[in-house]
Amino acid sequence: MIESALRRCLRGTAMVGLFFGWMLASPFAHAGDASSGADVFKSECSECHSPKQGKNKKGPSLFGIVGRPAGTAPDYNYSDALKQARWTWTTDKLHWYLSQQAKKANPGTKMKYDGLDDSKQLDDLVTYLDTLH
């Protein structure tokens, strides 16, 4: 009797653990607020990047950034480092890239950014970037 109760308890703990593990690993882990992300974009990114399609500033347009292979925005003169970065900008990749200094994430890049260490703001920002289609 005690043994079966212990087994049920362990099973329950495992289920809860699995649930939280799934929550953390799933895309919902980065779910943020796009309207707050627009504000983060304005204060962190907008001087160098435009959300408008085809409008490059000091940095390339971020319209359609999620799903775009790195270094492929039209009419933008990328650094060799980013041209050779063989990745696609997924939300996870953006989360990783923007959480640290750009020059650490992609040595040789022209981008000067110290990284966003506030995880809530980073989630909001990436969620906003995902709306730019």
Next chain:
Amino acid sequence: MSTFLHNRAPSRPGKQLWWYGLAALPLFACTTAQAVPAYARQTGSACADCHAGSYGPGLTPYGMRFKMNGYTDTDGKGTKIPAAVQINGTRTVPATGKSSNLLSSADIYLAGRVSDQVGGFVKVSINNNGQDKFNTQLSDVDLRFVAKDLKLGGKEALVGVSVNNDPGFNDPINALPASMQNGPPTVSGSLLNPSSSNTLAHRVIGASVYALYDKNWYGELGTYNSLPTSMQYDLGYSLGGDPGKLSNTVYGRFAYMKELKRPHQFFSAGLVGLTTDRQLPRSGPSEHLTDLGYDVTYQFLGNRENIIQFAYVNIMERRRYATTPAGSLPGLFALPRGVVHDQTAQLTYVFKQTYGVIIAHMVSTGTHDIVRYVPYGQPETNSNSFTVFWTPFGKDDSFTSIANLRLAAEWFRFNKFNGSSTNIFGVPANGTGTNARDFNAFLLFASVAF
């Protein structure tokens, strides 16, 4: 720098002397707009990225970096035409006298990058003298060479050279009178105040070496010499405003600046110095002048919906005069030494980078000297301005991001002039004396830049 007061300052009673104060007309730079859409075209940035109010001269931290980078940043899409035009109209409604409407000036800017290391800013102004006669002047010049992306002790560094014609104009921070074009109206002002008589602005040429270390520490050291009077004349300036012959001139600037994120803010604290030996007139004896000043600034930018900018600068000038002229009474002589102070405090609020309010308080004071400063021996000038403006364009989401219109209304108010609020020229009391408030004015400005 020509203002409406040039046209209406009364002639002074009594002895007309050529040196400080007494020969000076009350000058002020009335919220001079400065816009260079050529930079917007070059960088792909909007005016609002570099200017809180989407129109110059006040810079955001991003605009300061652009300036320190020698105006060379680019969107990488080839060469752009490095030229822009600004047209200014002014309606002046003085407290006394006739109102006027003027097409006040047209400015041509040659501004932009030559290469990744070389860039510049040259402004040619065509100014209306009030009678619809136009005078062309070489205004601000700032040519730069810059070495970027250096490493010094593992930290980012930048080193540049600026060749310019106005000490302080090339400063990146929104504080020094030359860079903000808001020096206090004055009869005794310092060398670093472009509103002073015989100002150095645009009549000198100099070079300085500057460096930015670890994004926060800014230092600059330079020297200037005055242009020959014939060249000043050729560049559109009257000989009466010659700053004199300068020697042993050293300009120094040091500042700590810090940009904070989340929310986006900026503050700075700086020191500035300028020392020179000056002969004015050029064949006369030499006087020694030393300016020392400090400034603090703060900006709250946040998400740029509500921007607040504050700047305060206090410049002290120590003078060892070349002569001690006699006064109007026997045995009365001017002091051999003196000190003047120029102070400006300015608070700006901007909503959506479109609607703004600027409040400025300006004070110029100096050592009491009954011979140099007639009629009361006090050079104090105390004034305020209150400005509202509207800049509908120049943002990423506006009709155009690379051109702009600025409409502004300004109330300019004098509390004291020549150390007094009433009868400022000391005319015998018969009810006709000029009061400081007689210089008050309401002004409307319209500027368009493209």
